[in-house]
Amino acid sequence: MALLEVKNLGISFGGLRAVDDFQISIQKGQLYGLIGPNGAGKTTVFNMLTGVYKPDNGVIELDGKGITGQRTIDINKAGIARTFQNIRLFKNQSVLDNVKVGLHNNHPYSALTAVLRLPKYRRVEAEMNERARELLKVFGLEEKRDYLASNLPYGDQRKLEIARALATNPKLLLLDEPAAGMNPNETKELMETIRFVRDEFDMTVLLIEHDMKLVSGICEELTVLNFGQVLAKGKTGDVLNDPKVITAYLGE
Amino acid sequence: MKKLFGTKNMKKTTKDSFITYAMVILVFLIVQIMVGTGSMSSLLQGLLVPLCIYSIAAIGLNLCVGYLGELSLGHAGFMCVGAFSSAFFTKYMMDTGMNEILRFIIALIIGTLTAAFFGFLIGIPVLRLRGDYLAIVTLAFGEIIKNVMNVLYIVKDKDGLHFSMSDAASLNMAEEGTFLINGPKGIIGTPHQSTFTIGVILILVSLFVVYNLVNSRSGRAIMAIRDNRIAAESVGIPITKFKLMAFTLSAAIAGMGGVLYAHNLSTLTALPANFGYNMSIMLLVFVVLGGMGSFRGSIIAAVLLTMLPEVLRGLSDYRMLIYAVVLIAMMLFNWAPKAIEWRQRHSLKDMFTKKTKGVQ
Numbered sequence: 001m002a003l004l005e006v007k008n009l010g011i012s013f014g015g016l017r018a019v020d021d022f023q024i025s026i027q028k029g030q031l032y033g034l035i036g037p038n039g040a041g042k043t044t045v046f047n048m049l050t051g052v053y054k055p056d057n058g059v060i061e062l063d064g065k066g067i068t069g070q071r072t073i074d075i076n077k078a079g080i081a082r083t084f085q086n087i088r089l090f091k092n093q094s095v096l097d098n099v100k101v102g103l104h105n106n107h108p109y110s111a112l113t114a115v116l117r118l119p120k121y122r123r124v125e126a127e128m129n130e131r132a133r134e135l136l137k138v139f140g141l142e143e144k145r146d147y148l149a150s151n152l153p154y155g156d157q158r159k160l161e162i163a164r165a166l167a168t169n170p171k172l173l174l175l176d177e178p179a180a181g182m183n184p185n186e187t188k189e190l191m192e193t194i195r196f197v198r199d200e201f202d203m204t205v206l207l208i209e210h211d212m213k214l215v216s217g218i219c220e221e222l223t224v225l226n227f228g229q230v231l232a233k234g235k236t237g238d239v240l241n242d243p244k245v246i247t248a249y250l251g252e
Numbered sequence: 253m254k255k256l257f258g259t260k261n262m263k264k265t266t267k268d269s270f271i272t273y274a275m276v277i278l279v280f281l282i283v284q285i286m287v288g289t290g291s292m293s294s295l296l297q298g299l300l301v302p303l304c305i306y307s308i309a310a311i312g313l314n315l316c317v318g319y320l321g322e323l324s325l326g327h328a329g330f331m332c333v334g335a336f337s338s339a340f341f342t343k344y345m346m347d348t349g350m351n352e353i354l355r356f357i358i359a360l361i362i363g364t365l366t367a368a369f370f371g372f373l374i375g376i377p378v379l380r381l382r383g384d385y386l387a388i389v390t391l392a393f394g395e396i397i398k399n400v401m402n403v404l405y406i407v408k409d410k411d412g413l414h415f416s417m418s419d420a421a422s423l424n425m426a427e428e429g430t431f432l433i434n435g436p437k438g439i440i441g442t443p444h445q446s447t448f449t450i451g452v453i454l455i456l457v458s459l460f461v462v463y464n465l466v467n468s469r470s471g472r473a474i475m476a477i478r479d480n481r482i483a484a485e486s487v488g489i490p491i492t493k494f495k496l497m498a499f500t501l502s503a504a505i506a507g508m509g510g511v512l513y514a515h516n517l518s519t520l521t522a523l524p525a526n527f528g529y530n531m532s533i534m535l536l537v538f539v540v541l542g543g544m545g546s547f548r549g550s551i552i553a554a555v556l557l558t559m560l561p562e563v564l565r566g567l568s569d570y571r572m573l574i575y576a577v578v579l580i581a582m583m584l585f586n587w588a589p590k591a592i593e594w595r596q597r598h599s600l601k602d603m604f605t606k607k608t609k610g611v612q
């Protein structure tokens with residue numbers, strides 16, 4: 001059974017059919033790519049998968065459970081975490097605290113426990129600190145844990161978003177242009193990190209990316225979107241050599 | 253890159269709270285010595301409790317404005333609710349021979365909880381909305397509460413309690429009945445139980461609660477909502493729950509200030525000067541000038557700006573001029589570095605991100 005099964009997903013903004021009859025099927029442990037020209041509807045698909053937008057029609061199933069139209073926080077609890085194309089960090093909090101916000105639901109204690117500083121507070125906070133530092137280490141950010149998030153260099157901010165998403169312990173990780181704005185070296189490093197995360201955390205990853213080196217380097221399968229519709233899908237090598245896909249990209 | 257915290261984030265925030273506790277206790281001791289040696293004017297002595305009242309209310313408001321990032325223009329309304337509910341209880345219990353300290357503690361709890369209840373009630377619908385509706389609704393709430401208190405009559409006689417919202421005559425009060433709340437005349441004859449010591453204890457209690465809250469999982473959730481609501485939702489933070497928690501607690505603390513206010517005067521009336529929107533704005537001035545998110549700053553600003561006009565009274569003509577200069581100086585001191593930081597952040601953002609609509 002597929003981990004993510006999406007059928008006939010669609011949404012309109014006013015007269016614009018941003019996404020139409022979208023479908024995708026992702027197996028557990030896959031590194032899957034969603035590509036397409038600017039404005040094709042890729043981010044809109046992510047927004048529907050995570051409940052930011054309610055789809056007009058279609059079905060989304062995660063691990064066999066329907067999550068169509070649910071609230072963002074419930075979808076996160078069900079097991080989908082994401083990053084954003086326009087970085088959305090908690091800018092006025094430290095790097096460590098950004099990850100600790102991601103740990104919120106997995107390391108609970110009540111507000112009263114905090115106010116009264118009960119022993120549980122200290123214990124759970126220590127757990128959180130340890131877990132957060134482990135996650136930061138994966139992205140080489142452990143030394144920068146006390147920086148204000150907004151003071152991180154751009155590439156690090158993208159990595160921190162991934163660390164924060166992973167902190168929620170998802171089944172499926174959605175990355176929206178993780179390499180945008182990175183130089184070739186950083187991109188290469190990021191590719192290795194994404195692969196590491198997949199192997200080490202048993203993660204399934206769906207990523208949007210314009211950088212074809214990254215896409216052909218790590219994605220096993222691709223779906224191509226064009227004007228809100230699926231133009232092609234299949235094994236990465238096949239899709240990238242598909243004449244339809246080449247024209248869509250060149251025709252921009 | 254540019255701004256590093258101390259060694260460890262936990263340590264830094266703990267240190268910050270301890271500096272504030274130490275500051276409050278130090279000032280308390282200095283005041284005690286000055287009062288003991290008779291070197292404090294009676295004018296200043298009369299200001300001691302009000303300073304505590306405004307400090308507490310400003311701490312409460314800072315939680316709402318600085319941490320939750322929601323504007324409230326009605327915190328005087330929560331003070332008013334706390335003041336009247338607690339004074340009502342005290343007045344009702346006055347001739348029952350109840351222990352005075354116990355009575356005050358219960359009054360304190362009643363005032364705080366009543367304000368919390370109203371904060372919760374307002375928060376439920378308003379905090380669900382996206383946008384700056386809270387400012388408008390709290391502004392209206394503050395004015396409505398103040399006006400309701402001016403037309404509310406409650407008397408106690410042998411038949412029990414009588415209420416009226418129009419005039420005293422319609423109450424059919426028995427001969428020996430007493431007014432608990434007498435319309436625009438308010439609550440008369442509440443005992444003077446607020447002291448500087450109690451005020452300082454309540455400041456410390458408020459500080460303890462807010463510091464421990466903001467340095468916790470709940471506090472991080474509250475700040476995450478302020479910094480980026482959509483990202484907070486994406487990691488599973490229940491937005492409404494934490495907004496309500498912060499706002500209710502903020503109202504409760506303001507209500508506690510109101511209890512202190514009510515028991516510092518023998519007559520409690522709801523006037524524009526004490527519970528009107530000017531007071532709400534004044535509290536906001538303390539919070540903004542003291543630095544949003546800095547509880548210590550709120551206390552310092554509340555104390556300086558409350559004392560200044562009184563201390564300068566002798567200088568009559570120059571009084572307001574000096575007051576204005578101090579306001580500007582405080583603003584520069586607190587906001588110039590922040591303003592620079594803000595500009596830096598936003599230029600970075602513009603450099604790296606495409607402007608696009610919707611969630612990218």
Ligand SMILES: Nc1ncnc2c1ncn2[C@@H]1O[C@H](COP(=O)(O)OP(=O)(O)OP(=O)(O)O)[C@@H](O)[C@H]1O
Pocket residue numbers: 013016018036037038039040041042043044045085609610611
């Ligand atoms: N909230 C919205 N309101 C109206 N139109 C929207 C909204 N969100 C997206 N769109 C439109 O939907 C279309 C698809 O946008 P989307 O952001 O999904 O594209 P994309 O494939 O992610 O592009 P890019 O590669 O540039 O990020 C665009 O025409 C966009 O203007």
Ligand SMILES: [Mg+2]
Pocket residue numbers: 042043044085612
């Ligand atoms: Mg996009």
